[in-house]
Amino acid sequence: MVADQVATATASAVMQAMQVEQKSYDVPLKPGYREHIHSPEGVLGLAEHSLLMNLLNRMQDDGHDVSGAAAEFTTMVSYIVAVSKCLNDIRSHAQYITKNTAAF
Numbered sequence: 528m529v530a531d532q533v534a535t536a537t538a539s540a541v542m543q544a545m546q547v548e549q550k551s552y553d554v555p556l557k558p559g560y561r562e563h564i565h566s567p568e569g570v571l572g573l574a575e576h577s578l579l580m581n582l583l584n585r586m587q588d589d590g591h592d593v594s595g596a597a598a599e600f601t602t603m604v605s606y607i608v609a610v611s612k613c614l615n616d617i618r619s620h621a622q623y624i625t626k627n628t629a630a631f
Contacts, residue, residue: 550589554578571611574604 563569573579579600583593 552582552585554582567611570607574608577604 564573577600580597583597583600586593587597
């Protein structure tokens with residue numbers, strides 16, 4: 528009797544563990560998305576909405592430790608945004624210089 532209860536409880540626990548391990552994550556590529564993310568606006572948009580970060584968040588919610596991957600992704604996006612701001616500053620300064628040197 529006790530052996531049957533233990534076997535039933537063990538089988539139930541194994542089945543639950545197998546369901547967690549068999550979880551599937553789908554993040555398909557939508558038409559035109561590749562071209563979009565290969566543009567400056569698309570890359571900067573990853574700071575606000577990212578399929579990869581959404582996937583990592585879903586995996587974390589399901590009990591997976593994705594903190595290393597999330598930290599790397601956040602660092603890369605932060606770097607890209609900072610470089611973009613620097614390039615915009617350089618562009619703005621170059622326009623100012625060009626405008627003021629044309630007056631001479």
